[in-house]
Amino acid sequence: MTSLMPRSAGTLLVLLAILVLWQGLHLLVGASSLASPVQTVGKLASLLATGEFWLNISETMRAFLAAFALSLAGGIALGIVLGVRRLAGNVAEPILTTLYSIPKVVLYPLVLLCFGLGISAKIAFGVMHGLIPITLFSMNAIRQMKPVYRRTSQVMRLSPSQSAFTVIMPAILPEIVSGVRLGFSLTLLGVLIGEMFASQRGLGFLLTSAINLGQIDTIMAIALLLTVFAVTCNALMMRVDRRLTHR
Amino acid sequence: QAPVRSEEISVTQWGASMYGAPYAVAMEKGLFKQAGIDITGIIGSGGGGTTVRNILASATPYGEVAVSAALAAKAQGLDLIIVNTGTRSVAEASMVVMPGSELKGVEDLAGKKVAITSPKSVSEMLLLMVLREKGVDQGKVQRVAAGGYVPALTMLEQNAVVGSVLIEPLSIIRKDKYRTLYRAGDVLKPMTTSVGITTRKFAQENPAKLKAIIAGRRAGVQAIYKDPAETARIIEKLYKLEPAIAKEAVDNMIPPKMWSEGEFNLEELNRMVDGLKLIGEIKADVDWSAVLDKSYLPADLQAKQ
Amino acid sequence: MSAASGARIVPLAPQAAAPAHARLRGVTRVFELPKSTLHALGPVDLDLARGEFFSVVGPSGCGKSTLLDILAGLSAPQSGTAEFEGKPVRGVPDGVGVVFQEDASFPWLNVRDNVAFGLRRAGVDPAEIARRVDYAVGFMGLKDFAASYPAQLSGGMRQRVCIARTLVMQPRLILLDEPFGALDQQTRLLMGDELLRLWRETSATILLITHALDEAAMLSDRVGVMSTRPGTFIDFVETGWEKDRDSRVVSTPHFGDITARLWEKLRVEALKIMSAGKG
Amino acid sequence: MSAASGARIVPLAPQAAAPAHARLRGVTRVFELPKSTLHALGPVDLDLARGEFFSVVGPSGCGKSTLLDILAGLSAPQSGTAEFEGKPVRGVPDGVGVVFQEDASFPWLNVRDNVAFGLRRAGVDPAEIARRVDYAVGFMGLKDFAASYPAQLSGGMRQRVCIARTLVMQPRLILLDEPFGALDQQTRLLMGDELLRLWRETSATILLITHALDEAAMLSDRVGVMSTRPGTFIDFVETGWEKDRDSRVVSTPHFGDITARLWEKLRVEALKIMSAGKG
Amino acid sequence: MSEKLLRVVVVVAMILLVELLCRLGSIPRMVMIAPSEMVVELGRILASGQYSADIRLTFTNIAISTVLSVLLGFAAGVIIYSLPGLRDAIEPLLASYYAVPTFVFYPIFITLFGVGSASIIAIAVLLAIVSMVTATLNGLDRIPRVLRKTGQIYRMSRLGTALLIELPAATPYLFTGVKLSVAYSFIGVIASEFILSGAGVGYAIAYAYNLFENGPMYALMLLVLIVVTVVNTLLNSIDRRLQARRQR
Ligand SMILES: Nc1ncnc2c1ncn2[C@@H]1O[C@H](COP(=O)(O)OP(=O)(O)OP(=O)(O)O)[C@@H](O)[C@H]1O
Ligand SMILES: Nc1ncnc2c1ncn2[C@@H]1O[C@H](COP(=O)(O)OP(=O)(O)OP(=O)(O)O)[C@@H](O)[C@H]1O
Ligand SMILES: [Mg+2]
Numbered sequence A: 001m002t003s004l005m006p007r008s009a010g011t012l013l014v015l016l017a018i019l020v021l022w023q024g025l026h027l028l029v030g031a032s033s034l035a036s037p038v039q040t041v042g043k044l045a046s047l048l049a050t051g052e053f054w055l056n057i058s059e060t061m062r063a064f065l066a067a068f069a070l071s072l073a074g075g076i077a078l079g080i081v082l083g084v085r086r087l088a089g090n091v092a093e094p095i096l097t098t099l100y101s102i103p104k105v106v107l108y109p110l111v112l113l114c115f116g117l118g119i120s121a122k123i124a125f126g127v128m129h130g131l132i133p134i135t136l137f138s139m140n141a142i143r144q145m146k147p148v149y150r151r152t153s154q155v156m157r158l159s160p161s162q163s164a165f166t167v168i169m170p171a172i173l174p175e176i177v178s179g180v181r182l183g184f185s186l187t188l189l190g191v192l193i194g195e196m197f198a199s200q201r202g203l204g205f206l207l208t209s210a211i212n213l214g215q216i217d218t219i220m221a222i223a224l225l226l227t228v229f230a231v232t233c234n235a236l237m238m239r240v241d242r243r244l245t246h247r
Numbered sequence B: 001q002a003p004v005r006s007e008e009i010s011v012t013q014w015g016a017s018m019y020g021a022p023y024a025v026a027m028e029k030g031l032f033k034q035a036g037i038d039i040t041g042i043i044g045s046g047g048g049g050t051t052v053r054n055i056l057a058s059a060t061p062y063g064e065v066a067v068s069a070a071l072a073a074k075a076q077g078l079d080l081i082i083v084n085t086g087t088r089s090v091a092e093a094s095m096v097v098m099p100g101s102e103l104k105g106v107e108d109l110a111g112k113k114v115a116i117t118s119p120k121s122v123s124e125m126l127l128l129m130v131l132r133e134k135g136v137d138q139g140k141v142q143r144v145a146a147g148g149y150v151p152a153l154t155m156l157e158q159n160a161v162v163g164s165v166l167i168e169p170l171s172i173i174r175k176d177k178y179r180t181l182y183r184a185g186d187v188l189k190p191m192t193t194s195v196g197i198t199t200r201k202f203a204q205e206n207p208a209k210l211k212a213i214i215a216g217r218r219a220g221v222q223a224i225y226k227d228p229a230e231t232a233r234i235i236e237k238l239y240k241l242e243p244a245i246a247k248e249a250v251d252n253m254i255p256p257k258m259w260s261e262g263e264f265n266l267e268e269l270n271r272m273v274d275g276l277k278l279i280g281e282i283k284a285d286v287d288w289s290a291v292l293d294k295s296y297l298p299a300d301l302q303a304k305q
Numbered sequence C, D: 001m002s003a004a005s006g007a008r009i010v011p012l013a014p015q016a017a018a019p020a021h022a023r024l025r026g027v028t029r030v031f032e033l034p035k036s037t038l039h040a041l042g043p044v045d046l047d048l049a050r051g052e053f054f055s056v057v058g059p060s061g062c063g064k065s066t067l068l069d070i071l072a073g074l075s076a077p078q079s080g081t082a083e084f085e086g087k088p089v090r091g092v093p094d095g096v097g098v099v100f101q102e103d104a105s106f107p108w109l110n111v112r113d114n115v116a117f118g119l120r121r122a123g124v125d126p127a128e129i130a131r132r133v134d135y136a137v138g139f140m141g142l143k144d145f146a147a148s149y150p151a152q153l154s155g156g157m158r159q160r161v162c163i164a165r166t167l168v169m170q171p172r173l174i175l176l177d178e179p180f181g182a183l184d185q186q187t188r189l190l191m192g193d194e195l196l197r198l199w200r201e202t203s204a205t206i207l208l209i210t211h212a213l214d215e216a217a218m219l220s221d222r223v224g225v226m227s228t229r230p231g232t233f234i235d236f237v238e239t240g241w242e243k244d245r246d247s248r249v250v251s252t253p254h255f256g257d258i259t260a261r262l263w264e265k266l267r268v269e270a271l272k273i274m275s276a277g278k279g
Numbered sequence E: 001m002s003e004k005l006l007r008v009v010v011v012v013a014m015i016l017l018v019e020l021l022c023r024l025g026s027i028p029r030m031v032m033i034a035p036s037e038m039v040v041e042l043g044r045i046l047a048s049g050q051y052s053a054d055i056r057l058t059f060t061n062i063a064i065s066t067v068l069s070v071l072l073g074f075a076a077g078v079i080i081y082s083l084p085g086l087r088d089a090i091e092p093l094l095a096s097y098y099a100v101p102t103f104v105f106y107p108i109f110i111t112l113f114g115v116g117s118a119s120i121i122a123i124a125v126l127l128a129i130v131s132m133v134t135a136t137l138n139g140l141d142r143i144p145r146v147l148r149k150t151g152q153i154y155r156m157s158r159l160g161t162a163l164l165i166e167l168p169a170a171t172p173y174l175f176t177g178v179k180l181s182v183a184y185s186f187i188g189v190i191a192s193e194f195i196l197s198g199a200g201v202g203y204a205i206a207y208a209y210n211l212f213e214n215g216p217m218y219a220l221m222l223l224v225l226i227v228v229t230v231v232n233t234l235l236n237s238i239d240r241r242l243q244a245r246r247q248r
């Protein structure tokens, strides 16, 4: 974690400031409203020591990975099609941006009605959140690719597949990675919201029952776990991005 | 078809309230298997509607849900029947005030603000029934929806309200912090709070399975009353509660006989209907004959009224 | 270094003699815009002799890049024909290299890999690739930057990467579209010298599009001056330089003659635009 | 139109005679970078005579824009002094107008409002603003575009908006930083004519930074040639043109003389760079 | 224009398809009611005023959180911009911000702000503010230096430069932030109501869902969809107008 995220001393300082703020707030509002950093880490450690908790994690991860894989594959494929077919892209883009800004949670009943109360509903809900940003970013990646790259590959008389894999893919990669990063966060959010509203397993479910039982330390511990996970993955993706693109 | 196939059924508030205790005990002690069915897992869920829909969609469409959810689903034309009753008490519900509060009884609530979870919820219904029982004009008690029990307690602590509805096991976990104004179970007579439902189709095609589930659950209920201490241990493990709290939670429910063995008691059912009318969730009396089907109950319970 | 008798104005009709290396006949190009059609180029006739250094000058938007696209087989003419080495141009012919006006270096590859890109795709033997890339990288003064990525280079250096990437393919016809646009006068001068050296060593045919008259005057055997859109050649000026010229020619009177001649042509065009109320 | 005897090379020491309109003495500028310091300019001595048209040419990055910033009071020299109309320059002096190298038109204002911007800030009477803006917009050939936004204009037209915005303030010293960089040769020629007309009408002092030698040669009374960074003046070339010259001078032999002289200076600089292993 | 038309055609065709599937019973009534019925239902519940309080509450909260996140985000953006050290430290965190599940902090907010609108607004602001901060930073970054220099040439004060040059120059980028803030405010408020609260449109939808009242449920969903679409279209057209002047 430390080797991944805070590359500068400044970021470490900011993290420290957040910790101090957290502790201060804890002292201000009391332990029953906000667990302290130490309590939270302790709670997380004890949760992680139980097999039960890992079952919930794996439940969430299963739904999340499936949703993320679907969002990725669907989003990139759809984005490329819409990027290449200009008219289709122009027609679809405003529709997609509007769908993107809909609070998708209102559609959750519909998802439950269609998919039932299992993992498939969670996956569907995750995909609903993650698919559109990935699609939009991929579409724009194709559209904004400098035309001169395609012309260069023509002049070098590359075959279509050579051109796709050695020129077009690397050229649009950075944009796609940005979309994937946003899609990652939103897919996770979608799966969690899905688990919070109607589910029997998973971290989102644990969160709701902790909220219902007022177990603030459990809430904070799960939030911390999710934050660390998401921030770490995000930092990893940024790193991969930098390594791949050199821009 | 294998003789004993593993099945999953649904129970509302599984893992959060005591509704599911008979299933937990029956599974743990192999009572379902003895009854001829292998129940391996319980699907829980928050909302009643979600549970009903989920039951309808699952392979073994049986589950225990709130009466209101069953009636609402029925009213919207879903093809389901009620085949047994589940819980029959309101003993787990209460209202708390801050320890230093001047309020002495229900009567003192007139002209005050209290927190409920959400409009038309069970918490509101019970409050209104208590007020009516004690002859307090419900219009004089301002009800604030907090969104849940914990937020309701927060409002109480912040003096935004003078009292807050509460439910077990949360009330046991936090019992040192508040003073109980009333227990719903002390004021109100028992009423049916949850029922077992299934689809008509499943009942007709798999009467044996259905009977086995109901019988298994009944055995679970009997085991609870026979050995509360063991029940507490099972609950403790399943719900991840502290031993003392689990014990108190179970013990509290033994005297009011929270869990019914499954038989239908029209008086208790109608008491619930009465409450639902009070919050406006249903408008007219319920024709139970169209909803109930007692033919899957054990023979001795079918006879009970 | 020496200069021939003076700038000669040649007749507008294409030269009939030796078979041309590349040839355009009656080429036009029209773009369909959403609400109108744009006649971008032509009709243009052009013969490039084998080994000739030919420059094109003309106002912005007159169709210079469009002309290059047609010669490179990147787009087909509306009417007329394009030929390269006696065969009609369909798609990009083998033996043609292009350096585009825009920066076409691949930001995800370092300088060496950029330069080697085409050779790798063409399946050239690795040892041969290394040899050619080393040579081209050195030739273009990029040796110290072989492992750098384009983002770390100046605009001019990136353009040199593109030139090197084209050169390693050993094209017989090199089309360059304002390759020195991003450079200042000094560096242009140096790059011009290097381009001349390259041309002498490879004896390729070169077509250079530029907006700098001095550049055209110093580098070319022949300069084609284009009219405003739709671009046609309004004049061909033969410079008469010897083959082993270099940038020192800029301080000869003959250089002044050629630029004056080019300037005059452009000024007439400019006045035409002005009187037509544009600009 | 006529040309004087020939390009004269003047001594590098500043002219002592008439009091200069603007004057730099021993000016240097150093930039502190994260890991090093960059000596960007100087030491530079320069005297601009009142009403003179002076051009600066020099390699990219030699400090031309830095020099302009110091004259305009936008940044202070490291050492040395800058004077304008006899007073030391502290902050931007009244009476100085600048057209920057980058497009500085305000994209949220239409052409009229762009041109009127400075006058409004200065609290000039609205009727007077309208009069001056109309004149400047007409002068710069923007009449038909008065209500257009910069985004609807070409790069060259936007630069004209900036020139008009500067002119309406009636500056006594106009500093222009490569104002025609975005234009093609033809349009440059026309814009050059207009700049000369303006200069004659207002009799302002003009300092023009350009990288086009022909432009410097055609427009200026005097051209200063700068060395590579840290930029100093290595030569001043007096063109000897009469005041009412225009673009037709480009086809005179004298024009060829001046450009050849400038080219030669630059070539020497370029070779210096090359032998120093840069570029 | 023809693209617009095509878009309308596509949307209408999709709606008609759903309508047809519902009418033919391919989509059972218990799953979804026909779009035309949703419209009728929406008219009915709006006329009856049954949900007026919820609707008013929700959209007021959305408006408040939009305004708050825009103002606070802008202020924070300006402050962070003017402190490059802080900025370097904070930027890697901003980049990962949306990976944090904001709504889990609701229990903390209710102790800080009490139960009800204030806490829900706090969640929405927490969700929306970062887009505005990022957009502000981006906008300030993209003010060409030459425009500030131009301000100096006209001998303008610092404040004058800020108001007359920097602000208009950054406006299109700031507006992108505003658009995102609106979207996230919608998402934040309605999702919180849906999961955590006892009032508002989000709660009403969840409640109707639980009671199998598909009519009101779909009517309210439709209402949210319509409002989002209208607001979005409005913002986009303003955006386009801002951009149209700018696009180079
Ligand atoms: N793909 C295209 N679609 C529509 N119009 C085009 C296209 N390509 C070029 N044009 C138009 O055709 C005309 C000629 O363009 P071209 O790029 O050949 O000019 P150019 O002489 O190279 O200009 P410059 O000196 O600015 O590079 C221009 O008006 C341009 O806008
Ligand atoms: N604000 C600054 N901070 C650091 N370095 C600077 C700054 N401004 C200019 N420089 C550096 O100072 C040198 C001179 O810059 P300047 O812009 O004056 O050159 P120039 O002659 O105008 O170049 P060009 O012809 O490309 O416009 C360059 O190396 C440049 O990178
Ligand atoms: Mg071109």
Ligand SMILES: [Mg+2]
Residues within 6 Å of the ligand: D064, D065, D066, D101, D177
């Ligand atoms: Mg400069």
